[in-house]
Amino acid sequence: MAAAFALVLPFAARATTTYTLQSGTLTLTVDEYSPTNGRLVRAADPVKVAIDGATVILDPETAAIALLDLQATPFIDLALYPGTPSYEVDAYRTLIIDAFSVHAADGALLGNGSGFSFPGGATVDAILAGAGGYGTYASAAATPLMPGHLGTGSIYGGGDSVALSGVAIGLYDSPFNDSRFVITGNFNFVATSSAAPVPEPGGVVLFLTGLGVASLAGRGRGNRRRKGPRFAR
């Protein structure tokens, strides 16, 4: 029992719940900025794709959202508008988004658990490829020009399932030329708790204490029973 106490006590008393994706969508919007002509334009029609994986770790007791992780691998071809620099200058007609992912840790729950933010920032990654009149550009991780941005979002539910909405923005070097792509991902998904909540260490201590007390009481009763007939005599 002493060993059990020694193992349990150093841990903080926290109960986190891990939620994994049930279903959700990500709307991707791409804008292109050309430093050459100093113009920002919408690059293609926004597309709504399925989210392939998401993990959320919540700790309502400390009003923390320990982790938000989501990935989409749409492998989607976006037809670039004729007015974009990539189309006009380099004859690239298609921007291919192979993957878009968001990773953020150590966030906070806001408004009694109905919102969230990640003051420490986030990682927003994209894998891009391209195709055009002069050939193709192989799939590669886009070079970010700023730390990823994960805006303040909303969260509903708790217990067995949660629903999250938010927006992530990344600014990347164009794979084609010296222009830049702003990729905005608006996500909405429902996640369910994948397993029973991690037992709160404090609860384990209480349980072991209770067990110890119960066994001591049992021993005491056993002694009294043994003593009983002697007093009766």
Added chain:
Amino acid sequence: MPRRSLRRSRPAWASLAAAGACALLLGPVLGARPCRADLFYVQEGGVDDAVGCTTPECTIQTFDLAGPAEVFGTLEIDTSVSPPTLSFDLTLWNTPVSLLEIVAETEDNGVAELEMSDVAYFAADLPATETVPDTFSIDFGATAEVDGDQTQWNDEDFSVNGTPAFFSAPDAQVTGSCLVVAPGDASCSLSFGTGNFQLDVGDPVPAPRSLRQTMNLVLLPEPGEGLLLISGVLGLLAVGRRHIARGDR
């Protein structure tokens, strides 16, 4: 004479110095973003995602957006105050926000389509946080006013539930972020609802449905601002040249 010339040339040099100082002051406008209120105009974009759900959690979605709907208007980011604030005054263009039943011929409470037109989205001085430089996120708890006209159609294309009618959501939850890509150029994403954005939908007994509309916008500076700036600088240069010319005479 040389003395007089020097005296007369002084105002010319002073003018040039003033022009230089002015250019230094205006430099940030053309270069890095200074602390001030930036007014942007919507250049492209609009509502490109919208849903209708039975609850704010949106675990059961009954309506989905039929197609994008463009918006126009202004958005202002004020970095001269702490925290920075974000304001907007946006209106739908001609295309309404049309929400269709998820599966054809499966009305939600007797409604197949929910159409919202002439919708105005307004909020002033919403506190925001600059999480990374030039990226602003509206602080949680912000609300916006969303109002317009709504019509509910059934599968037989009859309007139901006493519509068309005016609707108003004075405290619709709004979240969103803006990235100022370059001075005067910004990409913004705004999401209205589902919190406090509800409509009674259905016939003959309407039931509340939670709505969410998300818009992604490309924003550029006020069209006149650049012209004013250029004409001002040109004016200063002209004045400076005239003063120099007088001094040389």
